[in-house]
Amino acid sequence: MPNRLWMPTLLLSLGACSGVIGAGAGPGSGSAGTSGSSSTGSAGVGIGGVPTEPPKQGTDPGRVTVHRLNRVEYNNTVADLLGTSLRPADNFPVDDRGGGFDNMADVLTLSTTQLSLYRQAASDLVTDALTNTTLRSKLVTCDLVKQAAACARTTLEAFTPRAYRRPVASTEIDQLMTLVTLATSKGDTAEAGLTLALQAVLLSPNFLFRVELDPTPTATTPHPLNGYELASRLSYFLWSTMPDDQLTAAAAAGTLSNPATLKAQVTRMLASPKARALVDNFAGQWLVTRAVQEITPDPATFPKFDDKLRAAMAAETGAFFQDFVAGTLTGDQLLTADYTYVNDRLASHYGLPAVNSTNLVKVSLAGNAQRGGILGQASLLTVTSHPSRTSPVVRGKYVLSQLLCDDIPPPPPNVDVGALDSAGATGTLRQRLEAHRSNSSCAACHGLMDPIGFGLENYDAIGAYRTMDGTDAIDASGTLPGGGTFSGRQELAQLIAASPAYASCFATKLYSYALGRLPEMTDNHLDPWTVYQLAQGYRQNGMRFPDLVSNLVSSRTFLERRGEPEGP
Amino acid sequence: MNGRFIRGRRAFLGGAGVVVALPFLESLLPRKVRAQSASAPKRLLFYWIPNGIYMDKFRPTTTGTGYALTPTLAPFDTLKNDILVVTGLENAPAKPDGAGDHAAGTSAFITCAHANKSQTALQLGMSADQIAAAKIGKQTRLPSLQLGVDGGSATGDCDNGYSCAYARNISWSSATTPVAKLTDPKTAFNQIFQGFNPTDSQADAAKRAAYQMSVLDSVTAEAKSLSLKLGHTDRHKLDEYMTGVAELEREVGLGSSGATCTVGTAPASTTDFRTKLSTMHDLMVLALQCDATRIISFMLGNAISGQTYPFLTVNGAAITRGHHDISHHGNLQSNLDMLAAINLWTMQQFAALLTKMKSISDGPGTTMLDNIAIFLSSDVSDGNRHNHDDMPVIVAGHGGGMLATGQHVDYPKTAHEKVSNCLATLLSTAGVTDPIGDSTGTLAGLLK
Numbered sequence A: 001m002p003n004r005l006w007m008p009t010l011l012l013s014l015g016a017c018s019g020v021i022g023a024g025a026g027p028g029s030g031s032a033g034t035s036g037s038s039s040t041g042s043a044g045v046g047i048g049g050v051p052t053e054p055p056k057q058g059t060d061p062g063r064v065t066v067h068r069l070n071r072v073e074y075n076n077t078v079a080d081l082l083g084t085s086l087r088p089a090d091n092f093p094v095d096d097r098g099g100g101f102d103n104m105a106d107v108l109t110l111s112t113t114q115l116s117l118y119r120q121a122a123s124d125l126v127t128d129a130l131t132n133t134t135l136r137s138k139l140v141t142c143d144l145v146k147q148a149a150a151c152a153r154t155t156l157e158a159f160t161p162r163a164y165r166r167p168v169a170s171t172e173i174d175q176l177m178t179l180v181t182l183a184t185s186k187g188d189t190a191e192a193g194l195t196l197a198l199q200a201v202l203l204s205p206n207f208l209f210r211v212e213l214d215p216t217p218t219a220t221t222p223h224p225l226n227g228y229e230l231a232s233r234l235s236y237f238l239w240s241t242m243p244d245d246q247l248t249a250a251a252a253a254g255t256l257s258n259p260a261t262l263k264a265q266v267t268r269m270l271a272s273p274k275a276r277a278l279v280d281n282f283a284g285q286w287l288v289t290r291a292v293q294e295i296t297p298d299p300a301t302f303p304k305f306d307d308k309l310r311a312a313m314a315a316e317t318g319a320f321f322q323d324f325v326a327g328t329l330t331g332d333q334l335l336t337a338d339y340t341y342v343n344d345r346l347a348s349h350y351g352l353p354a355v356n357s358t359n360l361v362k363v364s365l366a367g368n369a370q371r372g373g374i375l376g377q378a379s380l381l382t383v384t385s386h387p388s389r390t391s392p393v394v395r396g397k398y399v400l401s402q403l404l405c406d407d408i409p410p411p412p413p414n415v416d417v418g419a420l421d422s423a424g425a426t427g428t429l430r431q432r433l434e435a436h437r438s439n440s441s442c443a444a445c446h447g448l449m450d451p452i453g454f455g456l457e458n459y460d461a462i463g464a465y466r467t468m469d470g471t472d473a474i475d476a477s478g479t480l481p482g483g484g485t486f487s488g489r490q491e492l493a494q495l496i497a498a499s500p501a502y503a504s505c506f507a508t509k510l511y512s513y514a515l516g517r518l519p520e521m522t523d524n525h526l527d528p529w530t531v532y533q534l535a536q537g538y539r540q541n542g543m544r545f546p547d548l549v550s551n552l553v554s555s556r557t558f559l560e561r562r563g564e565p566e567g568p
Numbered sequence B: 001m002n003g004r005f006i007r008g009r010r011a012f013l014g015g016a017g018v019v020v021a022l023p024f025l026e027s028l029l030p031r032k033v034r035a036q037s038a039s040a041p042k043r044l045l046f047y048w049i050p051n052g053i054y055m056d057k058f059r060p061t062t063t064g065t066g067y068a069l070t071p072t073l074a075p076f077d078t079l080k081n082d083i084l085v086v087t088g089l090e091n092a093p094a095k096p097d098g099a100g101d102h103a104a105g106t107s108a109f110i111t112c113a114h115a116n117k118s119q120t121a122l123q124l125g126m127s128a129d130q131i132a133a134a135k136i137g138k139q140t141r142l143p144s145l146q147l148g149v150d151g152g153s154a155t156g157d158c159d160n161g162y163s164c165a166y167a168r169n170i171s172w173s174s175a176t177t178p179v180a181k182l183t184d185p186k187t188a189f190n191q192i193f194q195g196f197n198p199t200d201s202q203a204d205a206a207k208r209a210a211y212q213m214s215v216l217d218s219v220t221a222e223a224k225s226l227s228l229k230l231g232h233t234d235r236h237k238l239d240e241y242m243t244g245v246a247e248l249e250r251e252v253g254l255g256s257s258g259a260t261c262t263v264g265t266a267p268a269s270t271t272d273f274r275t276k277l278s279t280m281h282d283l284m285v286l287a288l289q290c291d292a293t294r295i296i297s298f299m300l301g302n303a304i305s306g307q308t309y310p311f312l313t314v315n316g317a318a319i320t321r322g323h324h325d326i327s328h329h330g331n332l333q334s335n336l337d338m339l340a341a342i343n344l345w346t347m348q349q350f351a352a353l354l355t356k357m358k359s360i361s362d363g364p365g366t367t368m369l370d371n372i373a374i375f376l377s378s379d380v381s382d383g384n385r386h387n388h389d390d391m392p393v394i395v396a397g398h399g400g401g402m403l404a405t406g407q408h409v410d411y412p413k414t415a416h417e418k419v420s421n422c423l424a425t426l427l428s429t430a431g432v433t434d435p436i437g438d439s440t441g442t443l444a445g446l447l448k
Helices: A071-082 A112-131 A133-139 A149-164 A170-185 A190-203 A227-238 A245-253 A259-271 A273-286 A289-293 A307-326 A344-350 A378-383 A392-403 A429-436 A440-454 A488-498 A500-515 A527-540 A545-553 B018-028 B031-035 B074-082 B101-107 B128-139 B164-168 B185-193 B202-227 B232-258 B273-289 B323-327 B333-358 B419-429
Strands: A339-342 A361-364 A477-480 A484-487 B043-049 B083-089 B145-148 B295-299 B309-314 B317-319 B372-378 B391-396 B408-410
Touching: A071 A112, A071 A149, A071 A273, A112 A133, A112 A190, A112 B185, A112 B232, A149 A170, A149 A190, A170 A190, A170 B202, A190 B202, A227 A245, A227 A259, A227 A273, A227 A500, A227 A545, A245 A259, A259 A273, A259 A307, A259 A545, A273 A289, A273 A307, A273 A500, A289 A307, A289 A378, A307 A339, A307 A344, A307 A378, A307 A545, A339 A344, A344 A378, A392 A429, A392 A440, A392 A488, A392 A500, A429 A440, A440 A477, A477 A488, A484 A488, A488 A500, A500 A527, A500 A545, A527 A545, B043 B128, B074 B083, B074 B333, B083 B419, B101 B164, B128 B295, B128 B419, B145 B185, B145 B273, B185 B273, B202 B232, B273 B295, B273 B333, B309 B333, B317 B333, B323 B333, B333 B372, B333 B391, B372 B419, B391 B419
Parallel strands: B043 B295, B043 B372, B083 B408, B145 B295
Antiparallel strands: A339 A361, A477 A484, B083 B391, B309 B317, B372 B391
């Protein structure tokens, strides 16, 4: 298994980190990346590449490439569509990521192997749906034996629009019915024919891809999405699955893009259990906590680490982030909250009183200096550590890249990292790291990362609190570039929470995830201005997630698209 | 070409898993295939290992046939005449723009093309296996097969601004389309043997094929209709779809004539690294033996593999640090020792695969190893330096008797001889003469 997330960024090169961090980058910088070629025309940038004045408001809402359902979306969609408990995508190849997310349309390519797996899945799903009595009763509501082709048609007329997430023309049903006719002409039943037709629906590009059409494919004039396309954007953003009946009804009524309707739908959708998808898919990738499932702490160093602790770590962060999604926790409180969720296993790991439950229980951390906020959660602290020890470097890099959108380049090749871990090395980990920063080629970048990571040294490589590292007393003082000095996690968290870069970075990450594409940082594009406005609004209005989502889905880039000139 | 395959030669081996079933498979092979040893199928395997090699323990000190096996090459003791050790080759297109040697090196592994550095705008080149598959792959049900042991982490950056697609795929069917590998043994097994029902009557099989073809016709019609309404970027995605459908149609068209043997139950899914690797090796041999495909690419992990090797011990301690971390060895002896141990273990597994191929008859007097050309290398040479010259390469198998095995061939670094030319040489043994990436020809020194 890949043991941890990061390269051993032990030594970094001079030059790449020599100036103010984030210099020259726009709000789309950092690991969210940019796909545009020129930077925005903004005059100045602060930490994390946050523009100090609003970027020019461009006119281009952009376009999202036709989007193949990724593994999570496929499993969720077939579950909603058929009621199946099969999860065919679990054995599909892992989706490639771009910008840290696996829902980037441009990167969701389709190989023959993948298509072959789709075909097998379609076959398995249809068999499951027609042989399971409960599932069948929802799918086939007429008498397929007596009414034969008529019943097959009725079934397809109800099923296909849901599968294609849009109304379906009668000619499309005619096309599917040829499969029913073929079967009956060969002496098979209508049931056999319907089986083929349903397989064809589940193998259709109209099902496998989220399609958005332009009235004129080569015209770059912006136009609003139709209601069904918008319903899919909302649904796959907030739920990672197909639209439900209410969304589809609003789309059919043509009211979905009304600001009040949109806001009401967002409120409804975020309150739904399906919004858990944001925790698993957005937060799991943004905070990298999905990796909790992949970590392998060194069993000799951490004999107490087991799958129960692993599960509790993941569950804590999940439950905590769920509060943020629901709007009861704000963005700054993600870092500074005075409560968390623990079960007995995790309470023991944290040195908290037992809660007498194997399920998570909300507990107050008022007056507790050791925990509170994601930087004190074992999931995050573990995925940013090496198997047997902490890495202030990795943790510092994590804060910069994930929370502040400031990417640090890797060390140049062929550096001598021997000094840090060699048997003859002396001093605390902090002293050893500081010693290698005496090398100027290392200092530029490590001077930014390491002092952040030191602030989390009170937590070992599986997130247990400590005041000593072996025989060395922990010194958790440090510096946040452009943000001042601090001592320990609490002060570090407060500095990050107050940083404009934190709000901007979050808005950028969510924006990329919502659209399934990276912001285009070009002058005539609406992205730079939109992301700036979203970040400003988020920061100035209490960092409430539901508000940010409402504003995001009301933005022109979410509601509109354009065609593209004929290419090469 | 399938006239030589006849119905009724299929045998069913119930119950046994793949691993157990393998030794029995030979008897299941159709007699006609064995009788045609003169035209035994030419096969290709591209085998990728992560994080480079500790070259000091890999590189033989002398060249030619009389070279002595080095510590890392020791597992090839009984296979010395079945392999070529090649050093000094360079894969210049693998050099990244700035950081990202692992992703750029992995994507260039058998494309010998320079990856466009981007999170989303994929642009590379066609890989050697896909070039071969386009030429000779239609002889089998699967033009090619992509296998691996690790699907890749579900989070995190893959390599310094390079999309994960570059870090996880060595096979590319076009400059923009990676061919994802299968890493679950059961899924891979089903992929190799799908659509094959040994209890079908001929009439049933024909009807089933007609039905499958009609489903594919139906979705093709939908795709064509949809494509007309799309801009060029979206059309490209639909092109990928239609290419796939056409390929599935070809497979259905081959019908049961494409399969030459079958085995019992699929292997169990496993997450254990060693079990999975060994099962994947078995599946490779099985797929080739059954002529389900003749072209395979395999990835022993992904770029920047952090695989741990707790089952290996060095100086009394288990290797619990990740491979990539260790590969940045900083010339520290403890790191180098661990690297040497990982390299040795890897070669032991690869040697076991070759030994298995050597044990499988391909007809009178020949084995599977005689009729395959295998390319093993990595994304970088030295894991610490990230260099793309002096690549560690093992060419294995006899390429139908064309490869000059049994030697160590060294190209002086100053000659900048290309990895792509080595790949072109391997493809030539299968009758494929198309260029690969920056190739300019074949390497006479590797041929008899």
